Amino acid sequence: MKRKSMLLLGVIMGIVCLILAGCNQADTGTQTAPSEHPNEEVGDGILIVYFSYTGNTREMAEYIGQNTGGTVVEIVAQLPYTAADTDYNDSASRCQIERRTDARPEISQETYDRIEMADYKTVFIGYPMWNGEEPMIIRTFIESYGELKDKDVYTFSSSGSSSPVSMNAAMKTRYGETNIVSNLHLTSAALPQAESRIQTWLAESGLLKEEENILYLKINGTVLTARLADNTTAKALIEELKKGDITIDMHDYGNMEKVGTLGVTLPNNNETIQTEAGDIIWYANSELVLYYDTNRWNFTRVGKIENITGEELKAILGDGNVTVTLSLTK
Numbered sequence: 001m002k003r004k005s006m007l008l009l010g011v012i013m014g015i016v017c018l019i020l021a022g023c024n025q026a027d028t029g030t031q032t033a034p035s036e037h038p039n040e041e042v043g044d045g046i047l048i049v050y051f052s053y054t055g056n057t058r059e060m061a062e063y064i065g066q067n068t069g070g071t072v073v074e075i076v077a078q079l080p081y082t083a084a085d086t087d088y089n090d091s092a093s094r095c096q097i098e099r100r101t102d103a104r105p106e107i108s109q110e111t112y113d114r115i116e117m118a119d120y121k122t123v124f125i126g127y128p129m130w131n132g133e134e135p136m137i138i139r140t141f142i143e144s145y146g147e148l149k150d151k152d153v154y155t156f157s158s159s160g161s162s163s164p165v166s167m168n169a170a171m172k173t174r175y176g177e178t179n180i181v182s183n184l185h186l187t188s189a190a191l192p193q194a195e196s197r198i199q200t201w202l203a204e205s206g207l208l209k210e211e212e213n214i215l216y217l218k219i220n221g222t223v224l225t226a227r228l229a230d231n232t233t234a235k236a237l238i239e240e241l242k243k244g245d246i247t248i249d250m251h252d253y254g255n256m257e258k259v260g261t262l263g264v265t266l267p268n269n270n271e272t273i274q275t276e277a278g279d280i281i282w283y284a285n286s287e288l289v290l291y292y293d294t295n296r297w298n299f300t301r302v303g304k305i306e307n308i309t310g311e312e313l314k315a316i317l318g319d320g321n322v323t324v325t326l327s328l329t330k
């Protein structure tokens with residue numbers, strides 16, 4: 001009898017909690033405490049840790065990793081969660097018991113082994129909302145590292161529809177000395193825009209990695225984007241372009257390319273290349289070539305204009321002479 005009433009109480013508490021968490025359905029997005037600023041030094045030391053049961057938070061973590069260049073590590077439970085463990089309608093499920101007992105579920109040793117915390121200044125912590133709060137294993141993590149007091153901490157989270165407001169407020173109260181700079185929360189409705197939402201958040205936080213290998217070609221009012229090759233030729237071109245844009249007069253050759261003198265000398269990395277439309281080639285120690293058709297020769301790859309057909313490129317370049325400006329900025 002006693003056990004039954006305990007169970008009933010547990011179910012009622014669970015329902016009340018879900019209702020409270022769901023009251024504010026708005027996806028409030030980024031929240032930054034005005035009094036707290038990230039430390040200015042932003043280097044390689046970015047760690048992204050996350051716990052995810054169905055994969056939504058993992059997807060967010062991967063985008064954060066790609067867009068910051070940071071190291072992504074999954075928080076794996078020593079005892080992995082099963083479907084029954086995460087049944088929030090069952091007051092006797094593991095997740096409900098852990099909440100009620102304020103448990104600190106163990107994290108696997110492999111997770112700890114992958115983290116050299118002294119290497120990081122910035123730590124992103126990601127998790128799904130579980131019954132209006134972060135899963136208890138996130139508390140295990142934060143407390144395992146002395147509440148991360150010497151770090152800039154960013155949290156990211158996902159939920160079905162609940163607002164993160166009370167979850168975030170409770171976390172700030174619990175870990176009052178932790179510098180939690182901001183949170184990005186995505187409900188399932190916002191998940192399809194996860195990448196752009198994350199990029200915006202990272203840009204606002206000053207943590208968005210600069211793309212070092214993008215070249216813009218400005219031709220007759222059109223701006224084309226090219227991805228530069230990973231070689232010393234492209235790197236030398238970037239260094240030249242950091243001094244300023246380079247404008248080249250180009251002309252047709254062989255019904256396959258526009259070619260013109262670059263005006264600066266780049267190192268060669270010659271190899272036999274079968275060209276495709278969009279290829280940017282360094283040739284004869286002085287010439288830059290834009291291919292709109294195929295050729296096979298021993299010369300150096302500089303980069304490639306993305307997502308363009310030969311016809312499209314030819315139409316943009318036009319007939320006869322053309323002026324092309326190379327730039328690192330749009």
Ligand SMILES: Cc1cc2nc3c(=O)[nH]c(=O)nc-3n(C[C@H](O)[C@H](O)[C@H](O)COP(=O)(O)O)c2cc1C
Pocket residue numbers: 018021022051052053054055056057058086087088095127128129130131132133158159160161162163188
């Ligand atoms: C145990 C449990 C409790 C949950 N509680 C909530 C909740 O309170 N509010 C909500 O909107 N979604 C809730 N959800 C849904 C998850 O927060 C949501 O699906 C999240 O995106 C899952 O992230 P993941 O794929 O990284 O595990 C809950 C899911 C589980 C498994």
